[in-house]
Amino acid sequence: MSSRIPEITLNDGLKIPIVGLGTYSLKGSSGAASIQSAIEKGYRLLDSAYNYENEGTVGEAVRRCSIPRSELRITSKLPGRYHEYEKAVSAIQESLYRAQLDYYDLYLIHWPNPSKDQYVEAWQALIDAKKWGLIRSIGVCNFLPEHIERLEKETGVKPSINQIELHPFFNQAEQRKYHEEKNIATQSWSPFTRGLKDLKIDTLQAIADRYNKSIPQVVLRWHYQLGAISIPKSASPTRQLENISIFDFVLNEEEMASISALSHPDGRIANQDPAVYEEF
Numbered sequence: 123m124s125s126r127i128p129e130i131t132l133n134d135g136l137k138i139p140i141v142g143l144g145t146y147s148l149k150g151s152s153g154a155a156s157i158q159s160a161i162e163k164g165y166r167l168l169d170s171a172y173n174y175e176n177e178g179t180v181g182e183a184v185r186r187c188s189i190p191r192s193e194l195r196i197t198s199k200l201p202g203r204y205h206e207y208e209k210a211v212s213a214i215q216e217s218l219y220r221a222q223l224d225y226y227d228l229y230l231i232h233w234p235n236p237s238k239d240q241y242v243e244a245w246q247a248l249i250d251a252k253k254w255g256l257i258r259s260i261g262v263c264n265f266l267p268e269h270i271e272r273l274e275k276e277t278g279v280k281p282s283i284n285q286i287e288l289h290p291f292f293n294q295a296e297q298r299k300y301h302e303e304k305n306i307a308t309q310s311w312s313p314f315t316r317g318l319k320d321l322k323i324d325t326l327q328a329i330a331d332r333y334n335k336s337i338p339q340v341v342l343r344w345h346y347q348l349g350a351i352s353i354p355k356s357a358s359p360t361r362q363l364e365n366i367s368i369f370d371f372v373l374n375e376e377e378m379a380s381i382s383a384l385s386h387p388d389g390r391i392a393n394q395d396p397a398v399y400e401e402f
C-alpha cells in the first residue's frame with residue numbers, strides 16, 4: 123500500500139492503516155465528495171455500517187477515486203436485527219450490493235445485543251462469508267471479554283479486531299489489556315468524543331501548544347501511541363488532513379499519562395454500556 127499512514131497487521135495477516143475515516147453521517151453526493159477527498163489526502167481505511175445507510179456512498183467514493191481497490195480497506199457492520207444465521211448471510215450480501223463491491227476487507231458485528239443471545243450465530247455467518255471470499259477479515263464492535271470468550275469457545279475463531287468506544291474520557295484500559303493478551307486489535311470509535319467541544323481543556327491545549335499541534339492531533343497521537351486504530355470522522359478536507367498529520371511528533375510518558383488520567387467510569391459519551399445497551 124502507498125499510504126503515508128503506518129499500518130498494523132491483524133491476527134489473520136491483513137494489514138490495515140492505524141488511522142481511518144469514520145463515515146457516520148457522510149451520505150449522498152456531499153458524503154461521497156468528502157470520502158473521495160479523504161482518500162485523495164491519504165486515507166486508505168473507511169469505516170461504514172449497514173445501519174449508517176451509506177455503504178452506497180462509500181462505494182461511490184471508491185469508484186470515483188484514483189486509488190486501486192486493492193489499496194483500500196473498507197469496513198462495514200452487521201446490524202443487530204440480522205444476527206440469525208440466514209439473515210446475517212443475506213445482510214452481508216446486501217451490504218456488498220449496496221456498495222457495489224465484490225468483498226469487504228473487514229466486516230464486524232455491530233453490537234453484541236446479549237439479551238437476544240444470537241451473536242454466536244452471527245459470528246458463524248461471518249466465518250462462512252470469509253470462507254466464501256466475501257470478507258477478508260472478521261471482527262466485532264462493542265464486545266466485552268465474556269462475549270469474545272464465547273465466540274472463541276463455540277466456533278474456535280477469534281475476532282481480528284474489536285471496535286470500541288475509546289477517547290480520553292473513557293480510555294478502556296482493562297479492555298485494551300484483554301485485547302493485547304488475545305492478540306486482537308483495538309479500534310477506537312468516536313476518538314474525539316463525537317465532537318471537539320468537551321476536549322477543549324487546559325491539559326490538552328498545553329500539550330498541543332508545546333508541539334505546535336492542535337488538540338485533535340494530540341488526541342489522535344495519544345490513540346496511536348496506545349496502539350489503537352482510530353477512525354475520526356470529518357467531512358472537511360482541511361480537518362481530514364489535520365487528522366492524519368500526527369506522525370511527526372511523540373508524546374512523552376508523562377503527557378500520555380496525563381491524557382489517560384482524564385478518563386473516569388462515567389466517561390462514556392451516551393451511556394452505551396454493551397452489557398445492557400443494544401442496537402438493532
Ligand SMILES: NC(=O)C1=CN([C@@H]2O[C@H](COP(=O)(O)OP(=O)(O)OC[C@H]3O[C@@H](n4cnc5c(N)ncnc54)[C@H](OP(=O)(O)O)[C@@H]3O)[C@@H](O)[C@H]2O)C=CC1
Nearest residue numbers: 144145146263311312313314315316317338354355356357
Ligand atoms: N461501532 C460503533 O458502535 C460505532 C462506530 N463509530 C464509528 O466511529 C467513527 C468516528 O466517530 P464519530 O462518532 O463520528 O465521532 P468523532 O469522535 O470522530 O468526532 C467527529 C466530530 O468531530 C469533528 N472533527 C473531526 N476532526 C476535527 C478537527 N480536526 N477539528 C475540529 N473538529 C473535528 C467532526 O466535524 P467535521 O465533520 O465538521 O470535521 C465531527 O463533528 C464514526 O464516524 C463511525 O464510523 C461511531 C460510533 C459507534
Ligand SMILES: O=C(O)C(=O)[C@@H](O)[C@H](O)C(=O)CO
Nearest residue numbers: 146171173232311392394401
Ligand atoms: O455510529 C455507530 O456505529 C453506532 O452504533 C451509533 O448508533 C451510535 O451508537 C449512535 O449514534 C447512537 O445514538
